[in-house]
Amino acid sequence: MAKTAWVKSKAFYDQYFRNPNPDKKSTHYCPGCGHGNIHKYIAEALEDFGVIDQTIFISPVGCSVFAYYYFDTGNIQAAHGRAPAVATGIKRAHPHSIVISYQGDGDLAAIGTAELIHAANRGENITVIFINNAIYGMTGGQMAPTTIEGQKTTTTPRGRDPENEGYPIKVCELLNSLDKPVYLERVSVHDVKHRAKARMAVRKAIKNQVDGKGYSLVEVLSPCPSGWKMDPV
Numbered sequence: 001m002a003k004t005a006w007v008k009s010k011a012f013y014d015q016y017f018r019n020p021n022p023d024k025k026s027t028h029y030c031p032g033c034g035h036g037n038i039h040k041y042i043a044e045a046l047e048d049f050g051v052i053d054q055t056i057f058i059s060p061v062g063c064s065v066f067a068y069y070y071f072d073t074g075n076i077q078a079a080h081g082r083a084p085a086v087a088t089g090i091k092r093a094h095p096h097s098i099v100i101s102y103q104g105d106g107d108l109a110a111i112g113t114a115e116l117i118h119a120a121n122r123g124e125n126i127t128v129i130f131i132n133n134a135i136y137g138m139t140g141g142q143m144a145p146t147t148i149e150g151q152k153t154t155t156t157p158r159g160r161d162p163e164n165e166g167y168p169i170k171v172c173e174l175l176n177s178l179d180k181p182v183y184l185e186r187v188s189v190h191d192v193k194h195r196a197k198a199r200m201a202v203r204k205a206i207k208n209q210v211d212g213k214g215y216s217l218v219e220v221l222s223p224c225p226s227g228w229k230m231d232p233v
Contacts, residue, residue, distance in 0.1 A: 028066055032232025034189040034222030035063060038129060039070055041202040042100065046073070048203075049210055055098040056090055058083040060112070062104040063138045064131065081112025084119035087126045098209055101128045106136040109145040109169050116171075120215050123180030127205045128217040130171060133224035141227040145169040153227075172219050183208050183216040190223060 029035045046052045056074035059067045060083040068075035074097075078086040083101040091099045108116055108130050119126065135153055136142040143153040143160060146168050150159040160168075172184045183205055187198035198220055205216035225232040 027070060029063065030224075030226040030232070032223055032225040033063070034133070034220065034224075035131065037189045037195055038131065038198070038202065038220055038222070039067070041199040042102075042129065042206070043071060044199070045203045045206045046071075046098070049207065051098045051206075051210060054096060055100065056094075058087050058090075058099065058101045060101075060103055060107050061138075062107050062131075064102050064104065067102055081107050081110065082115055083107070083112065084115040084124070084126070084128065087128075088119055088122075088124050091124060091126050095125075098206065099126045100206070101126060103128065103130055104137070105130070105132045105134065105144045105146040106138075109171055113169075117175070117178075120175045120181050120217070121178050123182070123214045125209055125212055125214050126216075127209045128215075129202065129205070130217055130219045131222050132171070132219050133222045133227065134168075135224055135227040137224040137227035141229065146171070172217070175217060180215055181217065182214040184219075185217075186219040186221065188221040190221070 027036055046055055052073060056076060057067055057071060058076055058078050059065050060078040061080040065077065076086060083103050087099045087101045090097060103112065132146050134146045134148055134151060135144050141153055142155045143165060147153060147156070147160050148168050149162060152159050156165060172186050175181050175184055185201040187201045188194040189198050201218045205218045208214065208216045
C-alpha cells in the first residue's frame with residue numbers, strides 16, 4: 001500500500017492571527033541606533049501608500065531580526081544572507097505583494113552577496129533597505145565587509161588595513177554597474193537634514209515597487225554606538 005510522502009507539520013497554522021497592537025512603547029535597539037528612524041520612515045510610507053495589508057517583510061539574521069514586533073505586516077525569517085532569494089520567490093508567486101528585504105551589512109554585504117547581486121541583476125521588483133553601520137553590531141563588534149579603512153573593531157584592533165583585510169565593499173557602486181536596478185541611493189541618519197533625505201529615499205524605493213518599476217535599494221549609513229564602543233549622542 002502506498003504511503004503518504006508528505007504530511008502537514010504541526011508547526012503550521014491553519015490561520016495566522018496578526019498581532020493587533022505592535023509595541024508602541026519602545027524597541028529592543030540600543031540607544032543611538034539608526035534602526036528606529038528607518039522603521040518609522042518605512043511605516044509612514046506603507047501607511048501613506050495604503051499597502052500595509054499587501055506588505056511582507058523579509059527579516060534575516062541581524063539586529064533587525066525582530067522587526068515583526070514593530071510592523072503590522074507579514075514577515076518571513078530568512079536564513080543568513082538569503083533574504084533577496086526569499087523575496088524573489090514571494091514576489092513572483094504573489095506579484096501584488098509589496099516585498100521589503102531589510103538587511104544589515106553583515107548579512108547583505110557578506111554571506112548574502114550572491115543573492116544580492118543576482119536579484120539586482122534580474123531586476124526583481126522588490127525593495128531592499130540596507131542598513132550599513134560598518135560593523136557586526138549584534139555579535140560583538142567584529143569587522144564587516146563595509147568597515148572603513150583604519151576603523152578599529154574586535155577583529156581589527158589596529159584598524160582595518162587594506163593590505164590585510166582588503167578595502168570596504170561599496171554596495172551602491174557595485175550594483176550601479178548592473179543594467180537592471182532602477183533606483184540606488186546612499187543616505188545617512190546622523191542629523192536632521194540627512195534624516196529628511198533618508199525618509200524621501202525610502203519612500204521612493206517603496207513607491208517604485210508599488211508602481212512596478214523594478215529593483216530599488218537604499219543604503220542607509222547608520223550609527224552603532226554599541227558596536228563602535230562609543231557613547232550615543
